Amino acid sequence: MNGARRNLLAVDIGGSFTDVVLQASGRRFTAKALTTPHAPEEGVMAGIAEILAQASLGAGEVSLFILGTTLATNALIERKGARTALLATEGFRDVLEIGHENRYAQYDIAQDKPPPLVPRFLRFGVPERVNVRGEVLLPLDEDAVRALIPQLRSHNVESVAVAFLHSYANPAHEVRVRELLAAELPGVCVTLSSDVCPEVREYERTSTACANAYVQPVVAGYLGRLRERLAAAGLGCPFYLMTSGGAITTVESGAAEPIKLVESGPAGGAILAAQVAKQCGVHKALSFDMGGTTAKICFIDDYEPELSRTFEVGRMYRFMKGSGIPVRIPVIEMVEIGAGGGSIARVDAMGRVQVGPESAVSDPGPACFGRGGARATVTDADCLSGLLDAQRFASGKVRLRPAMGEEAIARDVGDALGVSAIEGATAIQEVVAENMANAARVHAAELGKTVEDYTMIAFGGAAPLHAAQLAAKLGIARVIVPVAASVGSALGFLWAPVAWQSLRSLHQRLDAFDGASVDRLLQQMEAQARDAVVRAAGGDVPLQRKRIAYMRYVGQGHEIAVELPEGSFAQDATGELRRRFEASYIALYGRVIPHLVVEAMSWSVTVGTLQDDLAAATMPQGAGPARAASHRQVFDTTVSQWVDAGVYDRASLEPGAAVAGPALVAEDQTTTVVPLAFVARVNSLGHLVVEREGEAA
Structure with missing residues (x-):
């Protein structure tokens, strides 16, 4: 766009x-x-x-x-959505509480499960049944649906989720229920699982429909x-x-489908990082987005962010899969942790410094904001360490009060550990960096990637402050801080295409493959996606498409994404499909399993507008060392002492200019820390490239 x-x-x-x-x-x-x-x-x-x-x-x-x-x-997360009801196939209204019948923390006998968004007294069974092939086994009992309307009205229900068995194969019963409800309850929102998640897996489909229904009146009103x-x-x-x-x-x-907006901000950041990687010719990039509340990490290979179809909201244990509400939507794959500038620090009963996930957010904010916040945060530690300009922070909208931050750190961390306030600040910075590094290592292991092979692209208000420290922990040699890094996610919105993903489940074993049925399905999906994009873009525009099959070995519980070849599947295409599946499987797991049959569970077609070509960045030569605008004492955590750091105004740095650490490159809304033995250079597009001195080009 x-x-x-x-x-x-x-x-x-x-x-x-x-x-x-x-x-x-x-x-x-x-x-x-x-x-x-x-x-x-x-x-x-x-x-x-x-x-x-x-x-x-x-x-x-x-x-x-x-x-x-x-x-x-x-x-x-805050459970401030609409009063929502669920209509499910009779006998299946409790799927929200049954879930997968597994324990996300196997040895925690006191673990909590997230309470369902829809309480049991608002979950109703409806007589109807469709099988996996979409054939009607039991017609919809329309009188039973009409009989529920007085109950929905008496409970002041604002939104209804409808999730029937196998509606992804035949949505007719769900569509008819929407018609009946619209006639009698015109002010009530209705979400169909066959619209928001037309895929197999009953629990995730029902959960996604309920989540969408729960937030729809709130989002639509806003x-x-x-x-x-x-x-x-x-x-x-x-x-x-x-x-x-x-x-x-x-x-x-x-x-209509607000559940697809849950990670919109972080997605914009990943789009920005992908564009910067393409400009700089970086084929393996690690997107690092750190703001006031959270930090987000995303792997980008060959200028494409890692994608996923699943996401969890409101985890009871922030870092533990399975402890949240599952939603099945197209989402950029990233790990998100409670590590931002406002993350609150404390010392636990075992004398360990803990940082986050609780955040001071904007109101009241960190102690150094002077807006009523009294608890020590990461921003307070950065302020006490001399990394922040008290007059220039947030373009001068927030006048920092370093003494108030120092007082909070001394009380919450220093006194508890028996150390000085500055040592307490160092502990906060080290812990938050290690939390982020550990999240990145785990995420890399889950995706089968080697994090040391990547270049970090850091943006968000707090990321440039901590990027070099995090990169050192991860063994990453180069960090790129883009132009306008502090508002990176919003800037990424301007690079995003108008796009639509159509997704359907159609089970196909490769040893009994029906190519004609697959062709018909893909053609229907592409027509739906193209129509949605053309309407959204306001007319005919150049488009591109991408087709994916979600495949696995028969007997496995999860699929992997496999990009489909162009052309028809009416002829024998099973050999090429298996070859592509095995290549993707090897990339993820390092091996294949011979002699097992492969099957496809779901298919997707994404259609989007074509993006403009990007200018390539170069590193101009000959500008030489930049001259510092001023100097400031900062506390260097690597040597545990105060050092004299040059302060450079980023806006005044010419392309090719070099800044040797220790230094601070300041701009209105963030500051890039260049540690000792590092050098930062400005490339032709204005991006700041920070590398260890011996490795800088």
Whole structure:
């Protein structure tokens, strides 16, 4: 979308800050506003007003607006969604509590499971049955559905999820239920599992439908209010939303399926990292996004972020799979941990420093914000270490009070450990870096990747402060800090394509493959996806497609994604399908299993708009060492002492300029730390490349 319009506006609502980016007449403007959790639109409108004033641009001159929001995620985590009911096949209303009947913490006898979004008294069984081939075994009892309507009305139900057995194969019964409910309960939202998750696996499909229904009235109401505020301010331009899968979609689609927005902000960051990797010719990139509340890590190979179809919301144990609510949606694969600038530090009963996942967020914020926060945070540690400019932080919107941060660290960490405040700050920084490094190592192991082979791309308000420290722990030799790094996710929205993924389940064993049926299915899916993209893009535009089969060996419980060849499957294509499956299997697991039959469970077709070609970055020679604007004492954790660091203004650095550590490269909304024995250079596109001195090119 970046080249299609002249004045592009993007907003990412984070846990602590709302980031705003405007590209107008070839120039880029950025702004940060404190997030307003009670009414997110307030922070959005404040940020938009500020950035339009910066650019001397009228609201009516904005051509396109793209939003990424955490509203759906927050509603699920905080349990502040709508009063929701579930209609399930009779006898199956308890699938939400039964789940997989496994324990995510095998030896924890007191483990908690996330309570279902829909309580049992609002879950109802409906007589009907369809088999795995979509054949009707028991017709839908429409009178039973009508009999439930008075109960739904008496319980003041605001939203209904409908999840029948095998509706992915034949959605007719779910569609008819929606018609019946719409006639009698016109103000109630209805979510069909066959719409939001038309795949096998009853528990995940039901959970996804319930999650969508739970947040739909909240998100739709918020988007409606925001649209009114935008119109009142004069922004009548097209309005798009970022999805979890790294594409943009219409507000109407987002309001109908808000569950697909849960990771919209982090997805924008991964898109930015992929574009920067392509500009810099980095085939293996590790995206590191650290803001005020969380840190996100994503692997990007050959300029494509790792993708997944599953995600968990509201984990009872943040780092443990299986402890949250499963949703099955297209999502960029990443690990997210509670490690941000606002992450709260404490010393536990065993004398260990713990950081996060609890966060001070924007209100009251870290102690050094002077807004009522009293607990020590990562930002307080960075401030005490001399890494932050108290006058320039967040473009001067927040005047830091280092003494208040020092007091909080001394009380919460230093006194408990019997050390000084600065040693307590160092402990906080080391622990949060190790938490992030450990998450990256585990994620790499799960994906079969070697993290040392990757170049880190760091963005977000806090990432440039901690990137070199994290890279050293991971054995990564090079860090790239993009232009406008502090608002990286919002900037990524402007690079995202308009895209749509159509996904269906159709079981096919390769030893009994029905190519004609697969062709028909893929053609139907592509037509659906193309129609959605053309409508969203406002007319015929150049498009690209990608077709995937989710395959496994017969008897396995999980599939892997295999990109499909072009052409028809009506002729014998099983040999090529098996070859592609085995290549993907080897890349992930290092081996194949001979003589086992391969099967495909589901198929997807993604259609998206073509993106503009990117300029390639080079490293100019001859600019020589840059001159520091000033000097500041910073505490170097590698030598555990105060050192004199040059402070450089990033905006004044010319392409090719070199900055030797220890140094700070400052800009309005973040600071890049260049440690001792490292050197940072500015490439031709303005990206900052930080490398160990002996390895710098």
